Each structure stands twice: as C-alpha cells, then as structure tokens.
Amino acid sequence: MTVLELESLSVRFGGHLAVSDASLRVEGGRVTGLIGPNGAGKTTTFNAICGVVPPSSGRVLLDGKDISSAGTHQRARLGIGRTFQRLEVFGSLSVADNIRVGQEIRRSWSRRKAALPQYLDGLGDPSPDVELAAILTRLDLVALADQPVGALPTGQARLVELGRALAARPSVLLLDEPASGLDEQETDAFGDLLLQLASHGLGILLVEHDVPLVMRVCERLSVLDFGQIIAEGTPAEVRANEAVLSAYLGTGPTPAPGAPGAAPVEAQ
Amino acid sequence: MSDHVPEPLLELRGVHAAYGSIEVLGGVDLSVPPGTVVALLGPNGAGKTTALKVASGQMVPTKGSVFVAGRDVTGVAPEELARRGLTTIPEGRGIFPNLTVRENLQMATYAGVPLGRVEEVAYERFPRLKERRSQLAGTMSGGEQQMLAMARGLAVEPKVLLLDELSMGLAPLVVEELYGIVAAIARSGTSILVVEQFARTVLGVADVAAIMVNGAVRRVGTPSQVEHELSTAYLGG
Amino acid sequence: MRTFLTATIGGLSTAAIYAITASGLVVTYTTSGVFNFAHGAFSMMAAFMYWQVHVAWGVPTLPAIVLVVFVVAPLFGALIERVIMRGIEGTSEVVKIVVTVSLFVALLGLANVIWPPTQSYTVLPFFNNAALSIFGVKVGWARLIALAVALAVAGGLRFVFTSTRLGIAMRAVVDDRSLLQLNGGRPGRTSMLSWAIGAGLAAIAGVLLAGEQTLSATTLSLLVINAYAVAVVGRLRSLPGVFVGSVILGLLVAYGQQYVSSEAAIGPVSLSGAVTAIPAVMLFVVMVLQPQDRLEARGATRVPTAARMPSMKLALWGGLAFVLVTAALGNLIAGPDLFKVAGGYLFALVMLSLVPLTGYAGQISLAQMTFTGIGAVAMAAWGASGSPLAVVASVLLCAVVGAVVALPALRLSGIYLALATAAFGLFCSAMVFNQQDVMPGLSRQVPRLALGPFKISSDYQQLVLLAVTFALVGIGLVALRRSAWGRRLAAMKDSPVACATLGLNLTATKVAVFALSAAIAGLAGSLAGRTFISDEFGLPASLPVTMLAVVGGIGSVAGAFMGGIFLGAFPIASTVFAANAIGVFRFVSLPVTDLVAFAPGATGVSLGREPDGAAPQMAAGFRAVGESVPSLVVSFAGFAALWLLARLDVVGGWAFVAAVLVFVLAVVPLLPLLFNPEDMGRKLATGIFVGLCTVVTVFIPWDTAIASNGMRALVIVLWAVLVVRTAIGVHGAVPDVVPRGPRTSPDMVGIDTPLTRADAVDAGRVLGIDEDELDLVTGRSQ
Known part of the structure; x- marks a missing residue:
C-alpha cells in the first residue's frame, strides 16, 4: 500500500532548480531507498516532504490526501517523521529526555491511539515509561539513557534522533543518512532494525551513502541526480543501470573496460 | 612517491583532523610534485574534502603538518596562503552569487594580479563571461558559474591549485569542458590537487591518483593502476 | 496647502536623518551579523562630542565635523568591533542582542558622566538657522543640508559597495565568508571597516540632530531608535528599503506633528503622544506584513550546556532559606534602606520573568518593565482594597497583552522579537503611561496586598511578601523546567526544526512562554505596593533588566536573583557612596556614583567573554553545599551566629557585612571539601584557617579604621578575596565541580x-x- 507519494515535485531556490519534477512512492511495510551523488537534491526532497521548504510545484500525498499546503507541525501530526543529515538532537537533554520530548509532543496533540508501532506488540497502548523503555531497548540505548546527547558520538546521536522520531509514532519515516558514523557491526545491526521496523508496517524512505546497506534493506530504489529521478527499480536493476553509473562515476568519453556496470551484483 | 621526484609543492604529512570529538582524518600523507595533477578520489565521507580544507588552511590539523614549497605552513590562515599563490576553488560553486561577474573577478585580485589582467584572461578563455560581466553571478547557469570559478583559478596564475568537486551537479559535457581547462592550467606548470567523486572524468587528466577511504589514503598510483579499484571503493564490495 | 508643503519638506529632512542612521545600522548588520542596538547611542555620543569640540573647545564648524564624523567615530566603531564584537561571533542571538544593549546602557551612563545632565548643552544650527524660501515656504539651511547629506550618503554607499574592492569584499563576506578568505580577502578587516562606516553614519546623524534641540543623552539615543522601524522595512538588509521606509516614516511623523494637535483626543484617550508612537506602530505593521521566516535545518550545535537543573528538593529548601534569610536581614535594616532593598527584590522578581522566556526557551524581551507597569496600573485600578483577585486579573491582563505583542514577531527570527518588544515599550510610554487616567501626574500608587483581614502595612512586611513571591515563583519555575513542558522548551531552544517535525506548533509554544513571562513581570508590578513614576516603565528602564538578568545567568532562578540584587544595589551604592571617590595614588579620582552609572553596561559588555553568565560558575562552587547536609547545617548556623552577634550589637554593622562576605565567599564553598573524609591533615589546617579568618574579620574595627565608605567597601572585598586565595593555597587546588568546555565523548x-x-x-x-x-x-x- 502506498503511504507517501510525490507527484512531480519541484523545489526552486532563486534561479536554481534543486528538485525537478520528481515523482516517488513509499510503500508501507517496506524500505524505499533514495540515493544519488552529493548535491543531487535528496535532503531538499526530504525538506519538501515534511514542509520545511515550500515546493514550487507538484504535490505531496499522504495516504492519498494532498498535504502540500500543511505546515511542518501539521504534517508531523498526520504521520510524517524524520531524522536529519546534520544532527538536530536536543543536545542539552539526556537520551531518555530526547525521546520523551517526542512522546510528549505527540501526546499533547493526539488523543486518538495513533497506530501502535509493532515493536510495542503485546503491550497494549503502553504507558509512556514502558514505551520509552521499549524504544531504548530496541535501539540499544539503555546504557546511555541518562547521558546528555551533546556528549555522544555521531552514530549514537543518530540513533537518538531515530528513537525520538519513533516516539511520535509516524506512519512514514524519512531517514537522512542514518548510518553515517556507525561502524560496520553497528551498521549491520541497524539494517536489521530497519527491516524489523518495516516488517511491522512502517513505511521508510532511506537516504544513505552506505551502498551495501541500501542494497540489503531496500526493496525499491530511486536515484536522484541534478534534482531529477533518473532511475527507479529494484537494487539489482538500479545497479545495472548505465545512467546511474555515469551519475556516480561521471561519463568519460569511453567507459573503461571492466567498468562496474559489468561487476557482479551480489558483491557481498 | 619515489625518491628522484623533486621536492613536492604541496605536502601533507601524517595529518589528523577532527570535527569536535569526531576524527575524520587519521594520518593522511599526500604530496603534489611540481607540475603534476593529483586526483584525490574516494567514496563519500572518506575525508577528501577535509584533507583539502587542511591543505588550504581552512582547517587546522590536530596532528601532522602541511608544507607548501618545502615550508611548514601548518596553522597559517587561508587568506595568507591565498595571497601567496595557493588558490582554492571550494566545493559547490566557488563564486559569490550576489556579486556581478566583474565583481567576482575583482575579488580574485587579492592574489596580486591586477583586475585588468584577470578580466583579460577570464574573458579570453570564456567569452560567455564577458557578455555577462554585469550580471549577478547567482543568476547564471551552473556551468557558467563553475566557469567563473575556474576563471579565477586560471587568471591568478597560482603555484598550487586545489579543486574540490568541480563537477558537482553539472552536466557531463560541461564537466568535460572544465577538465579540459584543468589540463590547460596544468600545462602552464601549475601543480593541481583535484578532489573528485566523478572518478572517470578526472582520470583522463590526472598524472597521479590517490584513493582515500575512511580518513586515510589507501592507494596511490597512475590512473590506470587504480581504476579497477574504484568500483569497489564506490559501490561497495 | 502651505502647511502641507511645510510639513512635507520637514518630513523629508527628518526622513533624511532616519535614512542616514538606518543605513549605518544595515551596513553593520549585513556585514557582521550583529544588530547594533547601541547605534542610537553612537549618534548621541557623536552629538555630544561635536558640542565638546565645537562649542566647548571653540573649533570652527567644519574642522569639528570632520574630526567627529571622519576621525573619532570611525575609530570608535572599529575599536568596538575589534574589542567587543569579534568576541561574540558564533554566540547565540540572545547574547549578541544583550551585548549591544549593554553597550547602549554603558554609553548612556558614560555620556552622563562626561556631560552631566545638570548642565545644559546647546549647539547653534548650521548657518545660524538661516532659511531659504522654496515655493513660498521658508526652509532652514540645516534641513536642506540634511537632505543633501542623505543623498550624498546614498550615492557614497553605492559607490563604495559597487566600485571599491573593500566595499565589494564587504558584500562578498555576506555571501560566503570562507570563500572570501580563499580569495585572499581578510574578513576581520572588512568587519572592522563596516563598523567604522556604521559609526560614521551614526555620527553624521548625531551632528545633524545636535542643532535641533538641547542635547539630552536619553532623548537623543531614543530618537535614533526610530530608525530601527525604518530598517525593518528593508528586512534589516536592503539599503533601498531603508530609503523608502525613511520617507514613509518621515512624512507620517511630519504630518502627524502638523495635523494632530497635542490636545487631540479620542474619547478619554489623549493623543498627545501619538506622534511619538508612530515609529513603534509602523514597526508592528511592517512586521505583520512580512512573510513567515523559514525553518532551517543546519545542524544543531551539540555543546552540552553547563547549567544543571536543580532538584525539586533543593528548590524547596532554597526557597525556604531565601525567605528566612530575607526576614532576618530585613530585621537588621531600617527605614529608607529597607525600601531600597525591596526595590532590589522587585527587580529580581521581574528578572525571574525572563528565566522561562530567555533561559528556557531562548527568546528575548526588552520590555519587561512595561509589563510590570501594566500589572501595577491594573492593580491600582482594580484592587484599591488590595484584593488578591485584582492581582490575578492584572496578571491575566499582562499575559494576554504579552501574547498579542509577541505574535507578529515570533513568526520571524529572534532579532525581531527584541525590536518588537522595544517598540512596545516606546509605544506604551507614549500612549499608555502618559494618559491622565492611567497615571495621573505621571505617577501612580499601587495598593498593598490584603489577604483577608491581614493587610501588608509596613516596608518590612512588603519585603517579606516579595521574598515569598520570589521563592514561590522560583520553585514554580524549577518545577516547570522539570516538567514535560519545560523539557519541550529546552528542546525548542536546541532545535526548533526538530520540534516542528515532531508535531510541535512552534509559534503557539513561543506565544505561550512569552505570555507566561509577561504574566510574571505583571505579577511583580501588581505586588509592588509602592508608588511608581511613568519613567520606571520606559524602555531605558527595561534594558538594564534584560541585560543584568542575562549577565546573572539566565538559565537559573539564582541568576535572576543575582541580577536583581545587582540592579537594586546600584541606587543604594549611589546614595551610600555619594560623597566618595575611589582614588588611585591621587592621580585618578573617579566619583563612585559615576562608576556606578557606568558599571552595569560595562558588565553586560563583558558577557562577550562569558556567554553563560555568572551564576552557573558561582553555582558550581555552591552546588556541592546543597548536596551535603553537614555543610548546609554549618552554613546556616554560621550565618545565624553572625546575625545574632550583630543583633546583640557585639559587632558593628560594617564588621557584620565583612564577616558575611568572608563567610559566604571563603567558608561556605569549602565546606563540602572540609567534610570529605579523605586527607584529614590538610582539611583541618584549612578549616582552622578559614575559621580564624572569620573571627578576625569580625573583630577588625572596620567602622573606625577607615574613614571613607568607598575605601572601606573596597578593602573589605579585597580582604575577602585574599582569604579565599590563601585558603585555596593552604588546601591545594579545589577540584572543578562542573567541568568547563565541551565534554569528551x-x-x-x-x-x-x-x-x-x-x-x-x-x-x-x-x-x-x-x-x-x-x-x-x-x-x-x-
């Protein structure tokens, strides 16, 4: 089921077209990848989805409803959650308090039981403390619960951002380079976590530079270049796409023999 | 680098650098011999841009030193390096969007070349800039903006030129043209360090290629030597 | 028609002066990112300087102008940039605002010291006010010169910014500071130049204004504040916008002066101040018309803040102790001094209102005394019998007014809230507090509180009431900070964009906290129980409140108290030391009152070096005391013993002051260490040393040994500091309670x-x- 859809979205900054006519679907229960070289417009796309920058044309649909004119906080209330490429944690608060703020803001506007996230399965609609504990456990942050986030290394601070976003119980989660700053092992565990979250019904849109991670967790990938979607498909299809390769590696006059296009897909 | 190579014009020795408590460079050694084009390649987050920032004086290394023409310049301010012949064209577009083309060129004169000469060189190489000299630089196309940035690199006749992600967000044809200019600047004897994600384009121009991964230079060699390693570095393996 | 023409020409020449000032403001703001609230004070200083050079020293007009405008002012601007502004690069907007506000206050104080307001200062207008006839309208040469100068400034700025390398570099630094460096430009130098140009333009306006009226430091500084409204038209960045805004404001003011007579009124509301209020109203209208600021996700800074949350237990005990100490101290003080101490407590309560707003939520207000005034006047109107219900009503009124004032500005960035609140303060001075019905004879008595049959009847009871209120509100604020809402405010301060993407309505939250802040300030007014004059509610009265609250350390209740006492202490110090001067070897002799006039601003300016304020550092030293029961017991016992000695006249007043100072500075912070079981030898030695020092302090005949009060105060402070230093010497280094600087991950x-x-x-x-x-x-x- 499609939860989030972009219809020919464009974002213009002065004379610069940062996102141009981009269309994209995010399915519930799956991880969708959005990749592309630096400066391709991925973060701008995120900002347009959650209302931080206004689109110059096109529509954003959530569960089929047009939310293009809603404000940032209204979109959050409708179920869009996100993390940030450049961390936006609450540095002066502890890890637990960061997540609590997410919970408390949700509880301040939502009296309805937002779709219960499945990692809370079997807990009914849990008390905030139980939910907090569940999130901390799920993200492996229990030991750091009382640490001020400002003192954490980037990788863990990113997990705190994720936990905070989960606490708002979104139906779509936008993750902007969540794995940068994690080591190899942590990245593996993080991939498992994403798959688990998705398997419980959450729609995830993932921007990530760690290609192996993207290839592992995403069912579909869109590739953004110069603000345009240049390819869309399964990871294997995208990998074999010549346009994608040239976007990443540049197009020389003649592609070198043995170029990555011919490389076996299952490199791991 | 082998021993018979003359003293490098730019050299990083054991450079460590960090943003706050997060270390990005863990001992980078890199040298740019006179008159060569060195391409610094590698995946995102490898620390290429940070290495360039250390070389241009924008970041002070936590450990290690930077040498220009054999002199230790670690900790020297970027503007002082710029006035002494080390020109940097940074990531994104190295122009001032709210200044006109001509005013942008005037900013290039801090390096010691008079405005008349800067304009002459720039307009000769890029006639399009001459047509647009009173236009605000930010309203030009991406390719034209990058040409303006390159015009500075060309006109101030630097001893060392540092280029960061020249091709970012530009169409392949424009990128090719820009690298043609890089080659021309190299022929005039300037030493060039190019940081690039578009590996294939730059390899045609470079004399030496270095691949950076995880904050260290993993391999240095001729372009043909390193080319097959690139796909693993970029798309995982 | 004739009058219309006269007004138009007059308006244009006023517009010229606005344009000159505002373009200076815009030049410094765009190139250095600091909005210079002291810009008006720069103009004022230049006007006086011109008087000094031209009138007092008799230098002819032209050389005098050249000296002031082209030499002294630019040098002064460059110096300010180099010494103060460079230090606050990269700090929060609140600190930037407070530093320039402090500069404003300091310059005002300095001007009053150099050119005492007891004397009258007048400068003849240019060409002796000769006039020229244009279309049958007589126009003074001074006005024509103003117009010509404005045009010249417009042309000159255009030339500098488009045709000189330095000017282009000043625009380039706004676009991309680091790229300018990579080109070889020196951003530090361009910033200095922009401050020099800004100060020069302020000086031109000052000199042009000098001929128009008798010089008064406050009036001149505030007059130039009108230029802020003009700068807002160009969103603080556009010079053409400044010129358009100036013409609009200049004409509005001129027509207002021409057609609205001073006796005009709408019903009972007198319009005598309407013309003065025009700039403030214009500022609001322009702000309402502007589109909402965009959120930005640039990455939040992740430096963990040093300020810790006090526990509820500490807040409760602290509150109780505060009330008891106040009661004990008040008992020792008599008569008019008690009234002054109560004044300090009132300021402390007002500053407390900034704790949630500035400390928790990172917003700023420059109009807290105005809200105090509204609370006071409402109480006077509704609660003649001292009814607590009237207090509640006054507080609610302030909350509502606060919300309405903040709403337009909160859609925009922090600097606009500062401007909007400043404008609100000016508006109320011009249109509210000068109404006959609101403050008859420009003063109003606030009735004292009556709780059922018990009515506050003495200054002592009033002081205790203020202390109890301060303690209760302080405890409430600590509870607030620990609550879900408090966490949300802290979160919003760290990252507004993250809060928005979690579903928080930022504007509503900011309005709510601003309303709370206005309510607390109003509470202070409604409980003041004394007579106010309208000047106490003006902008010049509000500025030091915000400034010293931030200097004290705005994140904490204790910081607000320190700031309040500090501000309250100045008038006390001025009267006590009225006859004294602090001399250094008889070469330099500064009257203490002058020092006092200048000091608050100077401390605010020093904030550039310590953006956290003083309280967190002091708190670090004293926090350990709160966490150790024996230390607390000894602290209170020692204080009680000293008080008893003073009460029984065993020791004199000065000895008591000195002993308390030594006790608080040297003994109390060391107590937790002394009660620590490790390394007994040293602790014992240190304990004996500080104990002895306290006893010695008590028996030094302070009252008779030194004749001058000022000297005595100075010696006491030096003595206390000496004791502290020596005690640390005996004990060895005192470990940091809170590590400074970013923590290692x-x-x-x-x-x-x-x-x-x-x-x-x-x-x-x-x-x-x-x-x-x-x-x-x-x-x-x-």
Whole structure:
C-alpha cells in the first residue's frame, strides 16, 4: 500500500532548480531507498516532504490526501517523521529526555491511539515509561539513557534522533543518512532494525551513502541526480543501470573496460 | 612517491583532523610534485574534502603538518596562503552569487594580479563571461558559474591549485569542458590537487591518483593502476 | 496647502536623518551579523562630542565635523568591533542582542558622566538657522543640508559597495565568508571597516540632530531608535528599503506633528503622544506584513550546556532559606534602606520573568518593565482594597497583552522579537503611561496586598511578601523546567526544526512562554505596593533588566536573583557612596556614583567573554553545599551566629557585612571539601584557617579604621578575596565541580584525554562492573 507519494515535485531556490519534477512512492511495510551523488537534491526532497521548504510545484500525498499546503507541525501530526543529515538532537537533554520530548509532543496533540508501532506488540497502548523503555531497548540505548546527547558520538546521536522520531509514532519515516558514523557491526545491526521496523508496517524512505546497506534493506530504489529521478527499480536493476553509473562515476568519453556496470551484483 | 621526484609543492604529512570529538582524518600523507595533477578520489565521507580544507588552511590539523614549497605552513590562515599563490576553488560553486561577474573577478585580485589582467584572461578563455560581466553571478547557469570559478583559478596564475568537486551537479559535457581547462592550467606548470567523486572524468587528466577511504589514503598510483579499484571503493564490495 | 508643503519638506529632512542612521545600522548588520542596538547611542555620543569640540573647545564648524564624523567615530566603531564584537561571533542571538544593549546602557551612563545632565548643552544650527524660501515656504539651511547629506550618503554607499574592492569584499563576506578568505580577502578587516562606516553614519546623524534641540543623552539615543522601524522595512538588509521606509516614516511623523494637535483626543484617550508612537506602530505593521521566516535545518550545535537543573528538593529548601534569610536581614535594616532593598527584590522578581522566556526557551524581551507597569496600573485600578483577585486579573491582563505583542514577531527570527518588544515599550510610554487616567501626574500608587483581614502595612512586611513571591515563583519555575513542558522548551531552544517535525506548533509554544513571562513581570508590578513614576516603565528602564538578568545567568532562578540584587544595589551604592571617590595614588579620582552609572553596561559588555553568565560558575562552587547536609547545617548556623552577634550589637554593622562576605565567599564553598573524609591533615589546617579568618574579620574595627565608605567597601572585598586565595593555597587546588568546555565523548576517553577514575566508574556502570571490582582492574585500593 502506498503511504507517501510525490507527484512531480519541484523545489526552486532563486534561479536554481534543486528538485525537478520528481515523482516517488513509499510503500508501507517496506524500505524505499533514495540515493544519488552529493548535491543531487535528496535532503531538499526530504525538506519538501515534511514542509520545511515550500515546493514550487507538484504535490505531496499522504495516504492519498494532498498535504502540500500543511505546515511542518501539521504534517508531523498526520504521520510524517524524520531524522536529519546534520544532527538536530536536543543536545542539552539526556537520551531518555530526547525521546520523551517526542512522546510528549505527540501526546499533547493526539488523543486518538495513533497506530501502535509493532515493536510495542503485546503491550497494549503502553504507558509512556514502558514505551520509552521499549524504544531504548530496541535501539540499544539503555546504557546511555541518562547521558546528555551533546556528549555522544555521531552514530549514537543518530540513533537518538531515530528513537525520538519513533516516539511520535509516524506512519512514514524519512531517514537522512542514518548510518553515517556507525561502524560496520553497528551498521549491520541497524539494517536489521530497519527491516524489523518495516516488517511491522512502517513505511521508510532511506537516504544513505552506505551502498551495501541500501542494497540489503531496500526493496525499491530511486536515484536522484541534478534534482531529477533518473532511475527507479529494484537494487539489482538500479545497479545495472548505465545512467546511474555515469551519475556516480561521471561519463568519460569511453567507459573503461571492466567498468562496474559489468561487476557482479551480489558483491557481498 | 619515489625518491628522484623533486621536492613536492604541496605536502601533507601524517595529518589528523577532527570535527569536535569526531576524527575524520587519521594520518593522511599526500604530496603534489611540481607540475603534476593529483586526483584525490574516494567514496563519500572518506575525508577528501577535509584533507583539502587542511591543505588550504581552512582547517587546522590536530596532528601532522602541511608544507607548501618545502615550508611548514601548518596553522597559517587561508587568506595568507591565498595571497601567496595557493588558490582554492571550494566545493559547490566557488563564486559569490550576489556579486556581478566583474565583481567576482575583482575579488580574485587579492592574489596580486591586477583586475585588468584577470578580466583579460577570464574573458579570453570564456567569452560567455564577458557578455555577462554585469550580471549577478547567482543568476547564471551552473556551468557558467563553475566557469567563473575556474576563471579565477586560471587568471591568478597560482603555484598550487586545489579543486574540490568541480563537477558537482553539472552536466557531463560541461564537466568535460572544465577538465579540459584543468589540463590547460596544468600545462602552464601549475601543480593541481583535484578532489573528485566523478572518478572517470578526472582520470583522463590526472598524472597521479590517490584513493582515500575512511580518513586515510589507501592507494596511490597512475590512473590506470587504480581504476579497477574504484568500483569497489564506490559501490561497495 | 502651505502647511502641507511645510510639513512635507520637514518630513523629508527628518526622513533624511532616519535614512542616514538606518543605513549605518544595515551596513553593520549585513556585514557582521550583529544588530547594533547601541547605534542610537553612537549618534548621541557623536552629538555630544561635536558640542565638546565645537562649542566647548571653540573649533570652527567644519574642522569639528570632520574630526567627529571622519576621525573619532570611525575609530570608535572599529575599536568596538575589534574589542567587543569579534568576541561574540558564533554566540547565540540572545547574547549578541544583550551585548549591544549593554553597550547602549554603558554609553548612556558614560555620556552622563562626561556631560552631566545638570548642565545644559546647546549647539547653534548650521548657518545660524538661516532659511531659504522654496515655493513660498521658508526652509532652514540645516534641513536642506540634511537632505543633501542623505543623498550624498546614498550615492557614497553605492559607490563604495559597487566600485571599491573593500566595499565589494564587504558584500562578498555576506555571501560566503570562507570563500572570501580563499580569495585572499581578510574578513576581520572588512568587519572592522563596516563598523567604522556604521559609526560614521551614526555620527553624521548625531551632528545633524545636535542643532535641533538641547542635547539630552536619553532623548537623543531614543530618537535614533526610530530608525530601527525604518530598517525593518528593508528586512534589516536592503539599503533601498531603508530609503523608502525613511520617507514613509518621515512624512507620517511630519504630518502627524502638523495635523494632530497635542490636545487631540479620542474619547478619554489623549493623543498627545501619538506622534511619538508612530515609529513603534509602523514597526508592528511592517512586521505583520512580512512573510513567515523559514525553518532551517543546519545542524544543531551539540555543546552540552553547563547549567544543571536543580532538584525539586533543593528548590524547596532554597526557597525556604531565601525567605528566612530575607526576614532576618530585613530585621537588621531600617527605614529608607529597607525600601531600597525591596526595590532590589522587585527587580529580581521581574528578572525571574525572563528565566522561562530567555533561559528556557531562548527568546528575548526588552520590555519587561512595561509589563510590570501594566500589572501595577491594573492593580491600582482594580484592587484599591488590595484584593488578591485584582492581582490575578492584572496578571491575566499582562499575559494576554504579552501574547498579542509577541505574535507578529515570533513568526520571524529572534532579532525581531527584541525590536518588537522595544517598540512596545516606546509605544506604551507614549500612549499608555502618559494618559491622565492611567497615571495621573505621571505617577501612580499601587495598593498593598490584603489577604483577608491581614493587610501588608509596613516596608518590612512588603519585603517579606516579595521574598515569598520570589521563592514561590522560583520553585514554580524549577518545577516547570522539570516538567514535560519545560523539557519541550529546552528542546525548542536546541532545535526548533526538530520540534516542528515532531508535531510541535512552534509559534503557539513561543506565544505561550512569552505570555507566561509577561504574566510574571505583571505579577511583580501588581505586588509592588509602592508608588511608581511613568519613567520606571520606559524602555531605558527595561534594558538594564534584560541585560543584568542575562549577565546573572539566565538559565537559573539564582541568576535572576543575582541580577536583581545587582540592579537594586546600584541606587543604594549611589546614595551610600555619594560623597566618595575611589582614588588611585591621587592621580585618578573617579566619583563612585559615576562608576556606578557606568558599571552595569560595562558588565553586560563583558558577557562577550562569558556567554553563560555568572551564576552557573558561582553555582558550581555552591552546588556541592546543597548536596551535603553537614555543610548546609554549618552554613546556616554560621550565618545565624553572625546575625545574632550583630543583633546583640557585639559587632558593628560594617564588621557584620565583612564577616558575611568572608563567610559566604571563603567558608561556605569549602565546606563540602572540609567534610570529605579523605586527607584529614590538610582539611583541618584549612578549616582552622578559614575559621580564624572569620573571627578576625569580625573583630577588625572596620567602622573606625577607615574613614571613607568607598575605601572601606573596597578593602573589605579585597580582604575577602585574599582569604579565599590563601585558603585555596593552604588546601591545594579545589577540584572543578562542573567541568568547563565541551565534554569528551566517551569513545575518545583514554585516547585524547587521560582516563580518570570517574570515567572508569562510568564505563564500569555501563558494563555492569561494580566499583570494588573496578579497583582491581585499575590497580588501586582504598
């Protein structure tokens, strides 16, 4: 089921077209990848989805409803959650308090039981403390619960951002380079976590530079270049796409023999 | 680098650098011999841009030193390096969007070349800039903006030129043209360090290629030597 | 028609002066990112300087102008940039605003010292006010000169910014500071130049204004504040916008002066101040018309703040202790001094209103005394009998007014809230507090509170009431900070964009906290129980409140109290030391009152070096005391003993002051260390030393040994500091209670900072090793 859809979205900054006519679907229960070289417009796309920058044309649909004119906080209330490429944690608060703020803001506007996230399965609609504990456990942050986030290394601070976003119980989660700053092992565990979250019904849109991670967790990938979607498909299809390769590696006059296009897909 | 190579014009020795408590460079050694084009390649987050920032004086290394023409310049301010012949064209577009083309060129004169000469060189190489000299630089196309940035690199006749992600967000044809200019600047004897994600384009121009991964230079060699390693570095393996 | 023409020409020449000033403001703001609230004070200083050079020293007009406008003012601007503004680069907007506000206050104080307001200063207008006839309208040469100068400034700025390398570099630095460096430009130099140009333009306006009226530091500074409204038209960045805005404002003011007579009124509301209020109204209208600021996700700074939340227990005990100490102290003080101390407490309460707003939520207000005024006047109108219900009503009124004032500005960035509140303060001075019905004769008595049959009847009871209120509100604020809402405010301060993407309505939250802040300020007014004059509610009265609250350390209730006492102490100090001067070897002699006039601003300016304020550092020293029961007991017992000695006239007043100072500074912070069981030898020595010093202090005949009050105060402070230093010498270094600077991330400990025992314990806790086992690992034993 499609939860989030972009219809020919464009974002213009002065004379610069940062996102141009981009269309994209995010399915519930799956991880969708959005990749592309630096400066391709991925973060701008995120900002347009959650209302931080206004689109110059096109529509954003959530569960089929047009939310293009809603404000940032209204979109959050409708179920869009996100993390940030450049961390936006609450540095002066502890890890637990960061997540609590997410919970408390949700509880301040939502009296309805937002779709219960499945990692809370079997807990009914849990008390905030139980939910907090569940999130901390799920993200492996229990030991750091009382640490001020400002003192954490980037990788863990990113997990705190994720936990905070989960606490708002979104139906779509936008993750902007969540794995940068994690080591190899942590990245593996993080991939498992994403798959688990998705398997419980959450729609995830993932921007990530760690290609192996993207290839592992995403069912579909869109590739953004110069603000345009240049390819869309399964990871294997995208990998074999010549346009994608040239976007990443540049197009020389003649592609070198043995170029990555011919490389076996299952490199791991 | 082998021993018979003359003293490098730019050299990083054991450079460590960090943003706050997060270390990005863990001992980078890199040298740019006179008159060569060195391409610094590698995946995102490898620390290429940070290495360039250390070389241009924008970041002070936590450990290690930077040498220009054999002199230790670690900790020297970027503007002082710029006035002494080390020109940097940074990531994104190295122009001032709210200044006109001509005013942008005037900013290039801090390096010691008079405005008349800067304009002459720039307009000769890029006639399009001459047509647009009173236009605000930010309203030009991406390719034209990058040409303006390159015009500075060309006109101030630097001893060392540092280029960061020249091709970012530009169409392949424009990128090719820009690298043609890089080659021309190299022929005039300037030493060039190019940081690039578009590996294939730059390899045609470079004399030496270095691949950076995880904050260290993993391999240095001729372009043909390193080319097959690139796909693993970029798309995982 | 004739009058219309006269007004138009007059308006244009006023517009010319606005344009000159505002373009200076815009030049410094765009190139250095600091909005210079002291810009008006720059103009004022230049006007006086011109008087000094031209009238007092008799230098002819032209050389005098050249000296002031082209030499002194630019040098002064460059100096300010180099010494003060460079230090606040990269600090929060609140600190930037407060530093320039402090500069404003300091310059105002300095001007009053150099050119005492007791004397009258007049400068003849240019060409002796000769006039020229244009279309049958007589126009003074001074006005024509103003117009010509404005045109010249417009042309000159255009030339500098488009045709000189330095000017282009000043625009380039706005576009991309680091790229300018990579080109070889020196951004530090361009900033200095922009401040020099800004100060020069302020000076031109000052000199042009000098001929128009008798010079008054306050009036001149505030007059130039009108230029802020003009700058807002160009969103503080556009010079053409400034010129358009100036013409609009200049004409509005001129027509207002021409067609609205001073007796005009709408019903009971007098319009006598309407013309003065025009700039403030214009500022609001322009702000309402502007589109909402965009959120930005640039990455939040992740430096953990040093300020810790006090526990509820500490807040409750602290509140109780505060009330008891006040009651004890008040008992010692008599008559008019008691009234002044109560004044300090009132300021402290007003500053407390900034704790949630500025400390928790990171917003700013420059109109807290105006809200105090509204609370006071409402109480006077509704609660003649001192009814608590009237207090509630006054507080609610302030909350509503606060919300309405803040709403337009909160859609925009922090600097606009500062401007909007400043404008609100000016508006109320011009249109509210000068109404006959609101403050008859420009003063109004606030009735004292009556709780049922018990009515506050003495200054002493009033002081205790203020202390109780302060304690209750303070405890409430600590509770607030610990609540879900408090967490949300802290979160919003750290990252507004993250809060929005979690579903928080930022504008509503900011409005709510602003309303709370206005309510607390109003509470202070409604409980003041004394007579106010309208000047106490003006902008010049509000500025030091905000400034000293931030200097005291705005994140904490204690900081607000320190700031309040500080501000309250100035008038006391001025009267006590009225006849004294502090001399250094008889070469330099500064009257203490002058020092006092200048000091508050100077302390605010020093904030550039310590953006956290004073309280967190002091708090670090004293916090440990709150956490150790024996230390608390000894602290209170010692204080009680000293008080008893004073009460029984065993020791004199000055000896009491000196002993309390030594006790608080030297003994109390060391107590937790002294009660620590390790290393007894040293502790004992230190304990004996500080104990002896306290006793010696009590028996030094302070009253008779030194004749001058000022000298005596100075010696007492020096003595206390000496005791502290020596005590630390005896004991050895006192460990930092709160480590300063960013903490090392745990994964770097042992790599770029040495592994300490605390780190090992932390790591152990994470790994589930208990401390005893840890000692085996790290090879230490008890």
